[in-house]
Amino acid sequence: xxxxxxxxDTFKMAPEYFDDDIEDVAVEVLRNKYEGTIDKDLGVIIAVxxxxxxxxxxxxxxxxxxxxxxxxxxxxxxxxxxEVVVGEVSELIDFGAFVRIGPMEGLVHVSQITDExxxxxxxxxxxxxxxxxxxxxxxxxVYAKISTVSMKNSVKDSKIALTxxxxxxxxxxxxxxxxxxxxxxxxxxxxxx
Numbered sequence: 361x362x363x364x365x366x367x368x369d370t371f372k373m374a375p376e377y378f379d380d381d382i383e384d385v386a387v388e389v390l391r392n393k394y395e396g397t398i399d400k401d402l403g404v405i406i407a408v409x410x411x412x413x414x415x416x417x418x419x420x421x422x423x424x425x426x427x428x429x430x431x432x433x434x435x436x437x438x439x440x441x442x443e444v445v446v447g448e449v450s451e452l453i454d455f456g457a458f459v460r461i462g463p464m465e466g467l468v469h470v471s472q473i474t475d476e477x478x479x480x481x482x483x484x485x486x487x488x489x490x491x492x493x494x495x496x497x498x499x500x501x502v503y504a505k506i507s508t509v510s511m512k513n514s515v516k517d518s519k520i521a522l523t524x525x526x527x528x529x530x531x532x533x534x535x536x537x538x539x540x541x542x543x544x545x546x547x548x549x550x551x552x553x
Contacts, residue, residue: 361443362462363436365402373417373426386411386430394434398518400511403438404463437462439509439520444529447522449500452485457496459504459522466520468504473524474534494534503529 371389373382390408397405410433417426439445439461447459447466456469470478473496476489486497496502504522512518524530 361438361440362406363403363438365434365436366431367434368429368431370427370429373428375424378426382414382428383411386414386428386432390430390432396515398511398513398515399436402434403436403511404515405434405436406463407435409433409435437464439464439466439506441506441509443506444503445506445522446501446503449496449498449502452480452487452496452498454480457487459502461504461520461522464515464518464520466504466506466522468502468522468524472507472522474530475525494531496531500531502531503535505529 369390371386371393373385373389377385387408390411394405394408399405411430413429413431415429417428419426445461445466447461449457450460450465451458454470456467457473458465458467470480470487473487474489474494476491476494478487478489478494478496480486481488484495484497486495488495502524504524505526506520507523508519508521510519528535
């Protein structure tokens, strides 16, 4: 889930930037400090924007830089357990598929791709079901549900487990074809009555 927050902080403006526009310097300093980092309460900080209310600078003994209080907004992404997400399959490995969801990747274990037996065919490459012919390959857009989240200090070290086993999850064509098959079965049952 994406969230917006307003933050108050202090940034340090080095003397070599005194001739530059203070707002431009503030934006650059704050983006370098925050973007791409993880706050365990707020999530992955994607963007810093709407920098405002920059105070006059304070100078501290022994430090030639000015220190300014500032207010700004951030856009964050915080994955939540049981949230249904749309993502793109970014990589296939023997034990599952990585799916890009926002600024992070989650893993769908092979046992969580579908209720059917499915295996990785490295020639294609894709996960393929022998029974229904369903397949999952790199670049496919899928619906998945977040089953567990472990947020660490970096995006790389954070872990998200996904499942695609429930109705309506997985590739959209899987769901639409199973709905068509159910409708055909219902029509046949009505015709017999």
